[in-house]
Amino acid sequence: MVKKIESTEEKIITSAKSVFIRKGIDGARMQEIADEAGINKSLLHYYFRSKDKLFDRVFSESFLPVAKTISRVFESSPDINTLIEGFVTNYIILLRKNPHLPHFILHELNRNPERIVEQIQSSNFNKTRIVELLSNDADANKLKAFDPIHIVVNIIALCVFPFVAQPILQGFLFNDNEADFQKFINERTQHIIAFVKSAIFINHS
């Protein structure tokens, strides 16, 4: 393990990510970000002018990897089976590494939908791809006649929701036992793949 020396700017970004993702832009305090980075608060403004600018940077750096991961799988899957398996597998891996990311993104998106517009432009997500894949297989009579858009939303929902709703699921379903929740998450990839395939394929075993 190489001991990497973090530059001040990197320390700020790291700390700002942590605080913004946990508390949201309104709940975050510049002083807390500075404290967590172990630097003087003025340095935040020296490097990033304002809270808003710092936040924009954090949001970009958080959102882009997600968009990239999704995009990559969608582009590179030759058929619907590969797409489902690849998407769910990679997405859950990403979410397990960043469990608070979806809530952060959804929250700031709800508060300020405009902010996302540029982000969407810069990520080259191609929604027609899944429609193509689904249409092909549908023609071959292997698929039930579900609207592809609903299927896309379903797959994303099944992956993302448990992470967004962790506290409520843990409280309601797992008697506040975090280990049980983690076990649930560990089973999740295989379950979603099986569940979705079972739903959309005709004569699925």
Next chain:
Amino acid sequence: MVKKIESTEEKIITSAKSVFIRKGIDGARMQEIADEAGINKSLLHYYFRSKDKLFDRVFSESFLPVAKTISRVFESSPDINTLIEGFVTNYIILLRKNPHLPHFILHELNRNPERIVEQIQSSNFNKTRIVELLSNDADANKLKAFDPIHIVVNIIALCVFPFVAQPILQGFLFNDNEADFQKFINERTQHIIAFVKSAIFINHS
């Protein structure tokens, strides 16, 4: 339509709900709540001592109806088909009336998970009910061997996610066209019911 005279307390609650749900506790301003209620800011403190206390009241009043709706359907459904149909139908109706409610609840839950503990106690949600129902039908060999807990989470996820993610779905999938999104939501109840049944029943048509 009876013109009901709202008491000051009711006016405050109504306005506080609106502001807190839109902006979260950190983003909300007591002055804005007072303005929207058409009263002096001091009255907020006169009736509810502090922002936190006012928020607690709003959160309870928002959360309980959701828990009640879910609970009622779970209790009253004699079989798994009725449960799925009843749950999805009633839950989507509730969400369409209060589209920002899930995001509000999930956000404040993430910020302050402890706050929910009392709420959970007071709602008498019985998670074993669906396990019973699913076990019955599973014994009768009508159901595939999915873990009931995952199925519960799936159904809730499929209902709630589109509302939490409205801005991102609208942006990514519907080219920022709200009408298309609403059309999507209108189809959602029937789609989820068909999708879930197709996934879990053996030989589902």
Next chain:
DNA sequence: AAATGATTTAACCAAATAGTTAATTTAAAT
């Protein structure tokens, strides 16, 4: 080592905001 520019800090400022107080108005009771 002197000079120069970049980085960092402590002290400060101004605006925003939750909460308080004391006076005023309204409503109810006698």
Next chain:
DNA sequence: ATTTAAATTAACTATTTGGTTAAATCATTT
């Protein structure tokens, strides 16, 4: 009508907080 209590308001306070400034320190160049 007078008294009393509740409801409402305007003005104020204390604190938090994003942002600024000017001085100090560190690093680099000459």
